[in-house]
Amino acid sequence: MGWAAPLVFCFVLAASHLIIPLHRLRSAASPPLYTDSRWLVDAGGRRVKLACVNWVAHMEPMVAEGLGKQPLAAISGQIAAMGFNCVRLTWALFMLTNDSLSSLTVVESLRRLGLAESAAGVEVNNPKLAHLSVVQAFQEVVSSLARNDVMVVLDNQISKPEWCCSKFDGNGFFGDEFFDPGEWLRGLSLMAALFNGSSSVVAMSLRNELRGPRQNLTDWYRYMQIGAEAVHSANPDVLVILSGLDYDKDLSFLAEKPVELSFSGKLVFELHWYGFSDDGDWERGNPNEVCGSVVGNLTERGLFLLEQGHPLFLSEFGLDQRALSLADARFLSCLTAMAAELDLDWALWALQGSYYLREGTLAYDETYGILTWSWCEPRNSFFLPRISTLQSPLRGPGLSENSEFQMIFHPSTGQCILKNPKTNELELGSCADTEAWSFQGGSLAMEGTELHLLADGVGEPARVGPSGGCGGSIWRLISDSKMHIATTLANDGGTTVCLDAGAEAGGGGGVVTNLCKCLTKEELPCDPQSQWFKVVSSTRSLRWRRRPLASHGGASGRRTWIATD
Numbered sequence: 128m129g130w131a132a133p134l135v136f137c138f139v140l141a142a143s144h145l146i147i148p149l150h151r152l153r154s155a156a157s158p159p160l161y162t163d164s165r166w167l168v169d170a171g172g173r174r175v176k177l178a179c180v181n182w183v184a185h186m187e188p189m190v191a192e193g194l195g196k197q198p199l200a201a202i203s204g205q206i207a208a209m210g211f212n213c214v215r216l217t218w219a220l221f222m223l224t225n226d227s228l229s230s231l232t233v234v235e236s237l238r239r240l241g242l243a244e245s246a247a248g249v250e251v252n253n254p255k256l257a258h259l260s261v262v263q264a265f266q267e268v269v270s271s272l273a274r275n276d277v278m279v280v281l282d283n284q285i286s287k288p289e290w291c292c293s294k295f296d297g298n299g300f301f302g303d304e305f306f307d308p309g310e311w312l313r314g315l316s317l318m319a320a321l322f323n324g325s326s327s328v329v330a331m332s333l334r335n336e337l338r339g340p341r342q343n344l345t346d347w348y349r350y351m352q353i354g355a356e357a358v359h360s361a362n363p364d365v366l367v368i369l370s371g372l373d374y375d376k377d378l379s380f381l382a383e384k385p386v387e388l389s390f391s392g393k394l395v396f397e398l399h400w401y402g403f404s405d406d407g408d409w410e411r412g413n414p415n416e417v418c419g420s421v422v423g424n425l426t427e428r429g430l431f432l433l434e435q436g437h438p439l440f441l442s443e444f445g446l447d448q449r450a451l452s453l454a455d456a457r458f459l460s461c462l463t464a465m466a467a468e469l470d471l472d473w474a475l476w477a478l479q480g481s482y483y484l485r486e487g488t489l490a491y492d493e494t495y496g497i498l499t500w501s502w503c504e505p506r507n508s509f510f511l512p513r514i515s516t517l518q519s520p521l522r523g524p525g526l527s528e529n530s531e532f533q534m535i536f537h538p539s540t541g542q543c544i545l546k547n548p549k550t551n552e553l554e555l556g557s558c559a560d561t562e563a564w565s566f567q568g569g570s571l572a573m574e575g576t577e578l579h580l581l582a583d584g585v586g587e588p589a590r591v592g593p594s595g596g597c598g599g600s601i602w603r604l605i606s607d608s609k610m611h612i613a614t615t616l617a618n619d620g621g622t623t624v625c626l627d628a629g630a631e632a633g634g635g636g637g638v639v640t641n642l643c644k645c646l647t648k649e650e651l652p653c654d655p656q657s658q659w660f661k662v663v664s665s666t667r668s669l670r671w672r673r674r675p676l677a678s679h680g681g682a683s684g685r686r687t688w689i690a691t692d
């Protein structure tokens with residue numbers, strides 16, 4: 128690589144601003160945010176869903192990654208264009224607590240680490256930032272995101288600026304070599320005060336992924352409570368987010384003992400989930416069993432908090448964005464189904480396509496990065512469609528644009544089952560155009576019509592029609608994952624079939640019923656993803672509204688397209 132600073136103009140980037148689907152256009156939240164039972168709400172009491180991407184600024188240079196590759200405004204614009212409304216921006220404690228680090232300018236910080244090429248890249252792409260201090264540049268990143276209506280969650284990722292996280296890196300738990308509780312409290316207060324009055328900074332994660340031999344609950348409660356109070360007194364407008372033990376995989380202890388704070392309406396918990404923590408099961412195991420078991424474990428370790436009325440933020444999950452491996456495809460389907468059902472707040476790992484420096488490697492390629500190495504465009508087209516339904520809220524306070532209905536979400540495509548208004552056949556399409564289904568007592572019907580979901584036979588299209596005298600097909604959720612929607616065929620010797628859709632299902636892109644896959648161990652290897660569906664509750668506005676039926680049994684259920692939002 129030469130010294131010439133890369134100045135790649137992204138045509139794709141410019142164009143992508145023009146093609147934001149209508150349903151992604153949301154009105155910005157009006158901060159500050161509060162908690163209302165398990166939900167985050169804005170000042171008007173209306174639900175705000177965090178659909179974030181993690182952007183790293185905690186590494187040795189203490190400079191948000193990518194500023195050597197693209198102009199800051201282009202990066203912020205691209206984040207919004209990809210449908211994210213929020214960034215979890217990481218920072219290292221010593222950036223604020225060590226004056227000799229705080230006072231470095233961006234180019235000084237890069238050059239002292241031998242990153243002359245990155246320094247030159249910042250001077251070309253972001254000349255206004257190059258000679259600001261690292262702290263001022265961090266503030267500029269927040270301001271640029273704010274100009275794009277992107278909220279910020281500040282995450283204290285580590286103390287000593289470097290790649291996180293190892294059990295023995297001296298940054299894992301209170302009392303470790305670089306983790307002095309007093310210094311941590313001072314840094315949190317400084318950061319909270321720095322953004323007091325900056326309304327786009329909606330939350331602070333007090334410390335990422337606590338871990339290592341020193342972790343213990345006595346100290347967790349002690350310091351987390353003091354840390355939350357310190358942040359609150361310096362900046363009463365931010366939510367405080369508490370991470371669990373064991374790399375933020377464990378919040379189970381909260382079932383026994385709550386956190387006690389002097390203030391209310393501001394406390395959130397966070398949890399992390401990566402497929403590689405699930406023991407290689409995603410590749411070798413029965414995917415129904417693995418998904419059922421992992422989600423069961425997550426429920427015990429943290430998801431239960433939602434039931435108890437506490438907000439829970441899935442603040443890291445991610446996968447290799449170069450190509451979707453079979454294991455990652457299953458992990459992602461299982462995760463997005465769960466996230467849709469619970470309508471979780473979340474943050475993807477990660478935005479950055481590359482690092483100035485990571486673990487000794489210059490210009491390190493981040494394979495989990497949603498952007499390419501040059502920060503020019505999304506690394507792969509498979510990913511965003513899989514999560515786009517999760518980028519806006521489905522339900523929650525102030526969102527009752529419709530009475531509650533169900534959508535039938537197909538996680539392996541990110542789409543939903545709808546009836547093609549021209550052909551009347553069932554197919555997968557944008558969840559923004561979903562039918563309003565009603566799933567009650569085994570009947571899956573299109574709300575406001577007499578149309579029920581019906582199964583005719585193995586390999587036959589599923590269809591909707593009047594249920595007839597016998598009540599039509601009775602549907603139930605089966606397998607360990609509970610993601611197969613099954614019925615027993617009345618006219619076929621009691622055969623059980625499952626809804627099936629997508630490329631693997633056959634049936635030319637429509638929704639069909641096939642023999643159910645991977646219900647037992649004996650069938651391995653097998654892949655049930657085309658048959659995975661989640662019946663998800665929603666009250667959000669639909670882009671169409673069904674006309675009341677003119678007469679009983681007039682079964683066509685025509686759609687009228689209307690403008691919404």
Ligand SMILES: *[C@@H]1O[C@H](CO)[C@@H](O)[C@H](O)[C@H]1NC(C)=O
Nearest residue numbers: 221224225226227228229287
């Ligand atoms: C501040 O950081 C510098 C550079 O890493 C280090 O040499 C110095 O010891 C630190 N100072 C304190 C007070 O920790």
Ligand SMILES: *[C@@H]1O[C@H](CO)[C@@H](O)[C@H](O)[C@H]1NC(C)=O
Nearest residue numbers: 301302341342343344345346
């Ligand atoms: C937790 O750590 C503190 C000091 O770091 C120690 O005094 C205490 O005994 C530990 N508690 C448990 C339950 O291990």
Ligand SMILES: *[C@@H]1O[C@H](CO)[C@@H](O)[C@H](O)[C@H]1NC(C)=O
Nearest residue numbers: 320323324325360361362363
């Ligand atoms: C935070 O800002 C508010 C005004 O926005 C001010 O009243 C308050 O004193 C500030 N708090 C601190 C700790 O600086």
Ligand SMILES: *[C@@H]1O[C@H](CO)[C@@H](O)[C@H](O)[C@H]1NC(C)=O
Nearest residue numbers: 404405406408417420421424
């Ligand atoms: C779920 O937790 C149980 C008990 O801790 C463990 O034995 C099992 O392996 C876990 N399952 C997965 C898939 O991680």
